[in-house]
Amino acid sequence: MVSIHQRIFEDIETRIMAGIWQPGHRIPFEHELVQEYQCSRMTVNKALSALAERGMITRRRKVGSFVASRQIDRTVMDIQDISTEAELAGHDHSYRILRRKIERLDAATAARLGEPTGADILRLHCLHTVDGKPNALERRIIMLAMVPSARTESFALVPPGKWLLDMVPWSKARHVIRAVSADAATARLLETERGKACLTLIRQTWQSSRTVTHVEIIHPGDRFQFAGDFHPTERGIPDQPPRSGFS
Template identity: 45%
Template sequence: MDLGTTVAEGASDLSLHQRILGDIEERILSGEWQPGFRIPFEVDLAEHYKCSRMTVNKALTQLAKTGLIERRRKSGSYVTQPRAQSAVLEIRDIKLEVQSLGLTYEYKLIEKVKRRSNADDRSRLSLETAAPVLEVLCTHFAANRPFCVEERLINLSAVPDAAEESFEDVAPGPWLLNRVPWSAAEHTIRAVSADAQIATALGIAAGTACLVVERRTWSNGAYVTHVRLIYPGDRHALVANFTPSQPK
């Protein structure tokens, strides 16, 4: 199967792993490879990119984690079919979320730290090696009352401009949405008890139940950011939309 030319301008600066990710992602998102399309076999991709099958396997595994492809044992990898009965969670600007409630919005930066990634950072951003990251901690307010605490980790290899942004006047979420077109996102929702730091930031008692939405966004073959949005459990709800599955 003809894979076409894979080396785009600037691609020489990318690792083979990133090139493979970016090339396959681009073909899927552009519609060139439609849902149900079988991805070329690992051996064919390895020959095309002149790399090991292990490199190809790691790239395909990462694409499967983002939901763009589905890996089937003994059959191969396929572009994911739309899932009609999956929950839909939009990436929304918290400012607009607060204003939609008819409340005034405020934002406060608590901390911004540029550093070398540690093991936890690499797990959150799926980084294979140590790389520079930016950690941002901030609080969003609704009618002068804490609405949400945001703990965000930004991959500076993917968004180097973030290192120079102060985030004093604009929250990192809308800043990223305006600069990096994300192609896939992963949500995790869980309940936690507020520790002392979160309790202070949200103005609640330590141990209070909180709702945590964790999200990773993906673009151009890499995770751009991982964010934890922490809400007081009695002040926030998530709504998911479903449609009936179509009979086969």
């Protein structure tokens, strides 16, 4: 069920994480692990290479492999975009523009975005469909001062998110995830009941302190979730490489 190289990896990882093998400790040589696990050197090598890749150990020819310096604990999660993910997973994704209008920023929205009232914007509403079912409602604001070419773009062929990625460099993004109950209009579009729990992702993207775009993506709670794995193995490389006489 669990492969040998994975088991070796985990055995060593566990000992490092549990502090049984402190930073600087020499890990058994490949040929010793070959004896211990009764497998080939390539298998051991794969496990140790993976540990080195993750920065948990450092390896030096003729010297050996050593536990790297202390770990930095971080609990991080990554969030993937549903449309891209859907395509990758072999699902059918399509979208439809519900609204496309050039407006001026009203005071309330301007305050929310931290941009001046009256700025030219393009307001876009899209409905994303995965395998024939409505999966997400996208409500986007594009700052036309930052992306003038959006003024004439129809977004008929390329979804706005993808188009913007290719078009505009960005330097910062802020994400907010919240749960909201669907209002009547949203529920109708997403083909769900009113009041249904929906997962909303809000993303605002800046290019050097000026907003490029602000997007709100609303998913029905029963059709979407964010998921991600995390390995707490960010380890620094030791400043001075360990030497043979390390105690």
